[in-house]
Amino acid sequence: SLEHLIAEYSLTAAGVAALRVTLPDDRFVIVDDRDMPDVCVQHMLALMLLDGGVSFATSHDRARMDAPEIREIRGKITAIPSADLTAARPARQAIVELDLADGRTVSHRTRAVRGTPDNPMTGAEVEAKARDLIAPVLGAARSDDLLAELRDIAGLDDVRRLTPLLQVM
DSSP states (O other), X not given: OHHHHHHHHTOOXXXXXXXXXXXXXXXXXXXXXXXXXXXXXXXXXXXXXXXXXXXXXXHTOGGGGGOHHHHHHHTTEEEEEEHHHHHSSSSSOEEXXXXXXXXXXXXXXXSSOTTBTTXXXXXXHHHHHHHHHHHHHHXXXXXXXXXXXXXXXXXXXXXXXXXXHHSOO
């Protein structure tokens, strides 16, 4: 929902006065104000507002949870449990509502999580996600080469051709 709102309204952290996120109440305790960066909904939303997106590296950066700019944004975020969203189908729906610095209030309800069968990722999104995960290990060039080979894996005559691309140098 926040990603949608950032794109629709060209939002930055400076333009947001308050953020409310409504989540299913049966899983609320799992993500509410946790000390693990990749599990804490307030931290993940703050990262997205500040950076315009979230990567694997930023979502796991424990030290960043204590950064003053993250703490400031987290102070604007309220998480709200909802029995209605727990009962909603498909599961894992969420609503993000923002009070903007200019006085407007905007919101978005995500009914199907990106990457699920009801809201599948595009091939480009899958590649970007894979690149985010493997480039820090294999390097950008090798990652691009590997992804190029995997795009046509059905046409690959010998899977052993992938071996050099999977080795860390």
